[in-house]
Amino acid sequence: MQGVVFNIQPFSLHDGPGIRTIVFLKGCPLRCLWCDNPESMNPAPELGFARVCCDKCDKCFAVCPEEALLPDGEGFPLIDRERCTVCAECVKVCAPEALAIYGRKRSVKEVFQEVRRDASYFCRSGGGVTVSGGEALYQSSFVTGLFQLCREAGIHTCIETSGFVSPQVLKEVLPLTDLVLYDLKHLNEEEHRRLTGQPNGLILSNARVLAGVPAQVLFRMPLIPGLNSTPENIQATARFLLEVVGDGATLELMPYHRLGMGKYKALGQVYPLEGLASPDPGFVDTVKQTFERAGVRCLVSK
C-alpha cells in the first residue's frame, strides 16, 4: 500500500493533543482560497522553486533532460510544467535547495516506521499521529493501513478532514480514529462553493453522522476576514453545531494567516487572497464571544 506524502512533520504541538507527528498527504478535491498548503492540492508529485533560496548557479538548466527549465529575465529558472516530468535531476544539483519535489510515493510501512520513532514522546505527552493534507481522506486506504498499524502499537490517531468524502470512506476510517478534526468552512451552500470550489451538502450530512460515532470530534472553522466571518455565517454555524452536537458543542477558530503565500510563488501560481490581512486579535475575540453567547464553547488555535 502506497500513498503520496508531501511532508512528515514531527514535534507538532497544535494539531491535536500532546506532541504529534503530522503526515501530510497530497491531493484535495477542494480549492479553498486561503489554503496554506497549495502543494497539497494536486495528487501527483510536483516540482517547486523557492526564489529566495536560489543563488543563480545555472546548474539546473543543463541537467534537465526535458528542457523544462529556462532562465527568466533575471536568471532564475522558469519551470515549464507541461514538459516537466518531475524526474528530480535538477533537485539533485541544487545546493541551496531552491528546487524541491513536493510529494513522494511512500509505503504505509515506511511511514509507520518513521512516525513510530517518536512513540515515547507521544506516550509521555498524550500525543500521537495526525494525518492531514490536502484532504487526508482523499487517500483513505492509505490512512486505514497506517491507522491499523498505529492502533496495534497503541499510538493515538487523528485526522484533519474537510468532510468532503463519501460516507462509506468515513465508515471505514472512523473505527480506527481516536480524534477527528472536522472543518466547517461556510454554512451557505453557494458561498461554500465560491470559497472552496465545492458545495457543502456532503460535508454537513457527514457531520451529522460523525456526531454519533465513538471517535472524539472537534469541529473547527478557519476564520477568513470578510469571507466567512459575517454575523450570519457565525450564527448559522453556531445553530448547526447546537443542533448536531447539542450541549457541550465546541468549535475551534483558526484565524487566517499568510504563511502559505510564498509556496504559491514556488509553484508558479497566483495567491488568491493577495492583499487580505490576517485578522487582528480583537476581531478574533469578538467572533469568539459571539459563539460563546450563542452557547458554543469556542477555542482559538495558536
Add this chain to the structure above:
Amino acid sequence: MVMVNTGTLEKIDRLTLSQRAAALRKEFFSCQPGVAGEHAALAMESWRETEAEGEPLDIRRAKLLKKVVSGVPTPIFRGQKLVGSQTKYFLGAYPHIHLDSTYLDPLLGEKGMMTMGGPVEKGVITDEDLATLKEAAKFWKGKTLGDRMREAIAQATGSWADDLTEAGYPRYEAFIPHGQGCIWWEGLVEKGVRAYIKECQERIQGWLDNQEHDMDKLYFWQAVIIGCEAVITLAHRYAQAAREMAAKEADPAWRAELEEIARICDWVPENPSRTFREGLQAIILLQLTLNLYNTCVAVPGLGRVDSYLYPHFRRDLAEGRLTIEEAGELMADFLTYLARLEWVVELSWKDFIQKAQVTNVALGGTDQDGNDASNELTYLILHTEGLLKFAEPHLALGWHRGTPDWLMRKALEINRKVGGGVPQFQNCETAVDLMVRRGVSVENARNWVSVGCSLMLPADQCTSLGATYFNIPLCIDLALHNGVASMTGKRLGPETGDPCTFTTFEDFYKAFRSQAEHLIKKVLWLAEICDWVQASYHHQPLVSAFLPGCLEKGRDFYSGGLPHYRMHYHCDRGHIPAADSLTAIKKLVYEEKKLTMAELLEAIDSNFAAERGEQIRQMCLAAPKYGNDMDEADFMVRDVARFTGEVILSQKNIWGYNYSINRNGLAWHFFAGKRLAALPNGRRAGEPLTDGSLSATQGMDRHGPTALLNSALKADFKEQALGGILTVKFPAPLFATAETRDKVVALTEAFLEDGGTYIQYNILDAQTLLEARKHPEKYRDLVVRVGGYSAYFVNLSPEVQDELIRRTEHSLVGA
C-alpha cells in the same frame, strides 16, 4: 521525603523583587567591572616574610591567605542583607598571579587592556593597582605552580605540548589550580569553622601523643587551622566594617540593618548557623575566602543548597522568624553575590570561557535513600532566579522519575522568563548508575553534587582533579595527513600512512583510531605530570578541610586525601564533527565512490577553495549528519565515542584509579575550531566546531527536536560518560503558554527516562538577537546558552553572536 506545602508554593509564585533587590540588580547591569591590586600586594608581602622564615609550603600558603583576608577591602553596598565582595568594586576580580606568574603578561601592555572573563569586557583599573600587578608579575616569575608545570611538561615532551597548543588546544597548565568541585557545606552550616579548628587541634595532639613522624600531616593540620582562622578574620572584619558604617549612618533603618549584619558576621561562619540567613551568610564568607586564594573553576560550587539549607528554612518559617517575602529577598541577595563573582582570565582561554565562574547551584534530585529531595526552597531559588535573570550561578536541576510535576512546570516557566537554560536538566538516574558501576556506593552516588557546567560527582568524592579536553576532530585531520596537523605542518601523531593508498573505509578508520589513541594517551600523560606537580607542590588545606577523608588522613585532596578518586574525569570532545566527517568519507569515497581520497584531500587542503572545492563541500554537507534520527550517522557517533571513551577509561590516574569521562561544554568548540583545518563534514577551516557534546552541528538538524533527541539517545553516552551536553533551540512562542510548556515537559521527561543524560533549552527569536547586537546597552540582561553554560549575549564575541543568530533563524524556519 518532605510533604510540600502548596500554599507556600503559591505564595512564592506571587513574589516580586523587593525594591532594594531590584536596586542591586540594576547596579549589577550598569556598573563596569574592575581589576584590583590589593590582593597582589598583600600576597607578595606575605611570601617575602615567610620565605625569610623558611617555613614549609603548606604553612606559607596558609599564611598568604590569612595575610590577604586581613588586608583586602571589605565594602558593604547599600541595601545588602548578606555581605561579601571580592574587591572594592561591586563587580571585580583579582588576578591570581601567585598561582601563575605568566598569565597576565599579554594583558599588562596598556592601561585598560585587562580582559575580564571574555574578549569584550575590559575592566577598569587604577594606575596604582596596575603598577602593583606589574611588580607582582615580575616577583612571582619562576615561583608559581604554573611555572613548575610548564617546566615539567617541557622536560617530558619537549616542544610537543606547545605544538599541540598551536593546533587548537588550550594551554593545560593555564587553568590552575586544577579541578572542579564542591565542598561539604553542610558541615560548615551545622558545625561552624571553629569546630574544624578544634578537630585539627585534637588530631595534632593525637599525633604528638602517638609520637608519629609524618610531618606532612602535622603541617597540613596546622595549615587548616590558619585557613579556618582566616575565614573568621574575614567575617569579623565585615562585622567591624558594618559597625563603623552604622556609627556614621543617619538613616535609622539602614543603621539597624548594619548592626544586624555586624551581629551575624560576628557569629558565623565561626559558629553553627542558627537561622536560614546565618546559613547563607556563612556560605558566602567561606566561599569568598576560598575565592581570595583560588581562581575560577577551582572555587567550589554551592552543591545542593535546597537540601542542606532546607531544615533552617523550614524551621524559621514554622517558628515565625522568617516570612516568604524575607526569604525571597535573602535568596535574591545570595544569588546576586554569586552573579558578582568575576575573574581575570588567561588570554589563550578568552574564547574558551566567557565571563563565567560556572558556580553551580544544584537543585532537586534524590536523597541518599532515593526519595525525591525537592521542596519549597527549590521552588524559591528557581522563582528568584526568574526575577533576577542572571547568567550565573548555574542552576542545575537533578531529574529522576520521582521529580514532581510542579517542579518541572516551574522549571520550564523559569526557562521562558530567563530566555532558556535556567535551569538545565541533568539526569541523576543515569549518573547514579554510572557512578555505581565505577565502584561508588549507591548512597554516595545518590548524594551527588553538581559541579561546573554539567558534572555530577558523588558525595565521597565531591571534587575532581584537573580535566583536559581531547580534540577528537583534530584526529581526523591527523589521519588525513599521516600524523601532521595540516594547519601548522607540525607532527603531532604517529605515521598512519598516506590516506590515498587506503583501499577500504576500515583502513581510514583504523588510522583515525590510532591517532585518537595516541593523542589521548599523550595528553593524559601531560595531565598526570601536572597532577603530580600539584600533589607535591601545591595544596589547598582549607578546601580539603571541607572534603571527605582529608582531615582523618591528614592529607590534602591533591595529595590523596579523598576516600577515592574513581570519578576523576577528562573530556573527549567533538565526536559529532569527527563522526560526521567519517560518515562523509565512508559514503563519498568508499561506498558511492563519488570522489577519490585525493580529490577530497585537495578540496580540504584548499579549504574548499580549489576548482571543485565548493562542489565537493556541498557533497560533504549533503552526506548523512547526526541529529536527524538517521541510524547510519548516529551510530557512527556512538562508535567513535565508545572508542575514545574506552581509551580514557583504560588509563589510570596518579592515584591508581581508572579515569572517568565527563563530556561537558563551555565554549570549547570555538577555541578548538579556531585553529583546526577544514573537515570532511563540510566545515571550513577556523569555523567553530559543534557546540555542546550531543548538540547537532549548526543548521544540520533538520527534522525537529524529537529527531535530534532520538539521535542523542542512539549515541548512547550514558554508558561511559557524565555530561553529554545537548542544547535544543526553540523559538520563543513555544514557551509562551502553560499548555505548550507542558508538552516540553513531556519531551524532556521522555528523553531523560529513555536515558538522555542532559538537556537544556535556548529560547530565542532571531529578531531579538539582531536588536541586541545593534543596541547592546538595552539587552545587557539577555541570557543565551553556549555549550553548557549561560552567557550574556551582548558579551559574546561577534562570531559567537552570528552563530546564535544563524541558528535561531534556522529554528524558526523549522517551527
